[in-house]
Amino acid sequence: MKVLKCFIPFSLCLLILTGCWDQNELDELSIVMGIGINLDNKGHLIVTYQVVNPTTVAPGLMGEGGGKQPIFTVYESKGKNLMEATRNASKETSRRLFFAHARMLVFSEKLAKKNIYEALDMMSRDPEVRSTIQVLIARNTTPSKILRTFTAIDKVTSDEVTAILNITEQNWGENVQQDINEVLQSIINEGGEPLINGIELTGDKDLAVTSRNYEVGEPARVKLSGMGVFKKGKLKGWLDGPNARGVLWLKGKIKSTVVTVPCNNNKKGYAIEVVRSNTELSASTKGDVPTIDVKVFPETNIAETNCSVNLQDPSEIVKIEKEFNNVIQKEIMKTVKAAQGYNSDILGFGELLYRENPKKWNHMYKKKYNRVFPEIKVQVKVDSRIRRSGIRTSPFLFDKKIENKEEVDSS
Amino acid sequence: MKSYKIDLQQYFILIILFELGSAILVGLGMDAGRDAWIAILFGMVAGMILFSGYYFLYKQFPDLSLTQYVQVLFGKHIGKIFGFCYMLYFLYLAARVLRDFGSLLLSAVFVQTPIIVVNTLMIATIVYVLKLGFEVLVRTGEIFFVLVALLGVILTVLVLSADLMDFNYLLPIFGEGVMPVLKAAFPVTPTFPFGEMVVFTMLLPYLKVKNRNKALKIGLLGMGVSGFVLSTTIAMDIAVLGGHVATHVYFPLLAAVAKINIGEFIQRLDAIVVFTLIIGGFFKVAVFLYVSVKAAQDVFGVKEETSIIGPIGVVVILSSIAIASNYVEHINEGLNIVPDFIHIPFQAVLPALFIIVFLLRKKKLKHFASSSSS
Structure with a gap:
């Protein structure tokens, strides 16, 4: 009798606990x-x-x-x-x-x-x-x-x-x-x-x-x-290409990349490896046309050198940093121009303006954003740091005093 | 009445589980968009004021529950009418939470399962636990609390380490001004879940006598902690998903956690969230169900509470199905009708009335209180 008493509730449980509706058999x-x-x-x-x-x-x-x-x-x-x-x-x-x-x-x-x-x-x-x-x-x-x-x-x-x-x-x-x-x-x-x-x-x-x-x-x-x-x-x-990368620079989503920076007249110059990068955006909404300030802070290494420079000289590093800043700045500006050409705010500027000044966004920019977006002024400032240059000091070209310039120029 | 008494730790846990219950999963105050987390904090403060009112009443009648002291305040007959209304209110809330729980579980996981099956299984478990007594529910709560807290910490760490959050999604704070946030906050967030602390007018008498003085302090602490957890959870949801997605899914937490993917290895953790949903839903429905059983006991003079738990459970199952014909209607009622016409009267207006009546009849009642307790 006792066995039966246990058995009945158990079998009733079987009825409802099998999960028949949403079973997914592999x-x-x-x-x-x-x-x-x-x-x-x-x-x-x-x-x-x-x-x-x-x-x-x-x-x-x-x-x-x-x-x-x-x-x-x-x-x-x-x-x-x-x-x-x-x-x-x-x-x-x-x-x-x-x-x-x-x-x-x-x-x-x-x-x-x-x-x-x-x-x-x-x-x-x-x-x-x-x-x-x-x-x-x-x-x-x-x-x-x-x-x-x-x-x-x-x-x-x-x-x-x-x-x-x-x-x-x-x-x-x-x-x-x-x-x-x-x-x-x-x-x-x-x-x-x-x-x-x-x-x-x-x-x-x-x-x-x-x-x-x-x-x-x-x-x-x-x-x-x-x-x-x-x-x-x-x-x-x-x-495509650098234009697409510009978007990631702007959004601060660059994790690592390689940028070629010219040295003297050598277009192949240096390959600068970005190790990490940070982007700060701020907007000024004073006038009819907003201004957006972009500050990029990449941290980089020199990964390849194709010209004869003394990499042990700190002033040389500063020069390369400046050159690198230039390249990135141009890249970002080109992206902004391209986006403004399409008149499509893929860069999240609208959201930035809203964050910066919600009232002005709602009352002024939002309705005529089609006309505002292509006009937005963008100022890019890149402040890069070159930290290291791999496991070599100066390139072998520097020690042998070979000027690599002409060869590459003619090619 | 069985003389099981709870201590402060159990009381605190009861509050946390009850407050977090279902609220942590559904998007609270989402009308405020990316300011939802502020709306919750507003709601918390308002809820704390309400709770102080309940505590005032409790202080006057430390041995009686709400449905008992209304009979003292208004006399047996009118008091019983009030008690009956509160019983219905608690029953309705039990049914609502059960429906919330069932619908969400269905739309997220068990798409093909009929809702009545999920709800029945839930109520069957709850009825079983309550039949063993309030003590068992409280102790179950202690075990669940450890689990929920552990899972909560693990999930938070994982979300943080998966680098999913973009705090820009939370800016600007008060972008549309303070008004939309206040509008989203009142009357919804103070009433759900903070104003639902009104059930503790029924449960406070269970506190051990020596702990009574601390009832307010610990109560407010519990509400503060749960408000903080709710607010940070919602902020996290928004930071992970973005304002739009977070406000347009039924289950922001589920969607946020589903995005965790650490090294292609730790991923698809939504099951953990469903697990917390089941614990939270269980606890909240159980508390409401128990409270309505107590109310029914007082109103109808039932001697043994165990004899009506089962029938009331069935009522809750059926009404959870009957209260709305679809989920949209259910949510719409919950956001637009219930706060104004049900929550506010029962959570604010009636308790205020009780306080006023008490103050007016203070002298007469004092005599009664002293004579009844002796």
């Missing part, structure tokens, strides 16, 4: 790593999903046997909006698409040029999609091609791209990680516009989609390429 899920969104001619969305094949990512699980299987596969579906397309994809997927591990969201240039807003809501509303998902734009190619490209090191393209983003942000600084929250916030910021990384395909593009891609000598690769400038949700153009 073998019933297709883990989506990347999502691509394109636009077809009718204006419907074409959505591409890159799904990993778990047996090949963790081969130990299933044993090494069996034939060669693709590491990931790609599904494509259409719909009037994102959610419709997602559910529509179930007609061809054998498992439920699971978004919690999605790492990148790629828009096509076509969609970006038309309107990026409509694709962003679902991604930030769906509880399954993590807000760490990176947003990119496929440049001169389609999201579908990017997601189909086989890569060599990280086998899944989406993993590779997010890793590249991380590495290049830390070493070169022309791209900056932009997750979906940051994109949304930059749209909402006072007068703000988003700036989204571009990604392109290089190499033999026909080879990209075959698994032979990473076995051959000159494979197709995914490569980050500039940052897209938006205006009212539409892609207006691209910032």
Whole structure:
């Protein structure tokens, strides 16, 4: 009797404690790593999903046997909006698409040029999609091609791209990680516009989609390429090279980079490695046209010297610092000019003005920001410090008294 | 009444868990945008004033709970009507918090699960704990408190070390002037969660006799600490997510913590937040439920409180489903209707009335109080 008395409540517990509704069995899920969104001619969305094949990512699980299987596969579906397309994809997927591990969201240039807003809501509303998902734009190619490209090191393209983003942000600084929250916030910021990384395909593009891609000598690769400038949700153009880096200087997001500084007449001069950098922004809102002061404080090392100078002489270091300051200042000014040319406040100036003087922003600048932004005066001051010069003192060129100048000039 | 008494430490923990409960997860004072954290501090100060009022009443009737002393103040019949209203108020709040908890859990984690299942499981646990007595709830609280505090510290350290915060998101302070912040603060933040301290008018008599003098001090300290924690949490949410995202998600803390990614290794910590949500929700609903059981006991003269915990639990489950037809309606009621028409009367107007009546009838009542306690 006592056993029975225990047994009944326990079996009743079984009824309710099994969690039948939201169970997610691993073998019933297709883990989506990347999502691509394109636009077809009718204006419907074409959505591409890159799904990993778990047996090949963790081969130990299933044993090494069996034939060669693709590491990931790609599904494509259409719909009037994102959610419709997602559910529509179930007609061809054998498992439920699971978004919690999605790492990148790629828009096509076509969609970006038309309107990026409509694709962003679902991604930030769906509880399954993590807000760490990176947003990119496929440049001169389609999201579908990017997601189909086989890569060599990280086998899944989406993993590779997010890793590249991380590495290049830390070493070169022309791209900056932009997750979906940051994109949304930059749209909402006072007068703000988003700036989204571009990604392109290089190499033999026909080879990209075959698994032979990473076995051959000159494979197709995914490569980050500039940052897209938006205006009212539409892609207006691209910032490339130093222009893109200028944005990171302005926002104080440079972690490390290399800047080439001329010496005398030698354009190849020095390679200055930035170790860390700090940016201070302040705005003066006295007149009709605001002025923004940018102060950049980079800390640097000399990483390469191609001219014959005495690096043991402190005054020489001061000279290089000055030259370096000049280069950075020009770089930042060029970026500001470019942004003002697009009339798109990707630099966060509106937010800065609002922070500095909320009343004036609300009453004066906000309504006619279209006219104010291109007029904003920007003053850049760079105050750099060169700390070290690697493990060598003066370059060997200096000891041998070789003047490297003519050679390089003539080349 | 069982004579279980709580000491100051338990009282303090009870306040912290109750105040933080669900409030730490939902965006408080978010109408104030990036000044939300200031709105919370305003609310805290106003809540402290309310609490001093409750303490004044408690001081006059140290052995009686609110539903008991209204019967002394107004006589048995009118007093019972007031008591009945308070019972309904506590019941409604229990249902509200349960609905908050269920809806948020559903929209964040269990998308397909019916809400009644989640709510029923919660109430079943609470009823079980309360049947074992108030003592068990308080001691459960002590264990939970250590857990919550530990998780809170860990999460804060992780957010700090993940370098996610951009303090520029918090500037300018008072960008739109002080008025919008005050508007966002009043009447919502003083009433939720600080004014909800009104439940302690029912619980203060449980304090050990020797600790009674410190009831106000520790109460205000508890509110201060929880106000500070709430305010810094919201400020952290905004600094991590930015003003827009933080004010436009139901779960700012969940969204902020989800962004932690240290070395591709320590990441996806949202589960910890859901864990705290469950603890906080459990504790808050349990306190409201227990208080309404006590109120019902006083009003209807029930001898054994354990006999009505189960039925009242069922009432709370059903009303948590019935009070709103969808989540938007529920939140809208909570922000626009409940503070003005329910919280303020029960948290401020009626207690003020009780104080006035007490002061008017002081002499008569003193006689009663001394005779009843002897």
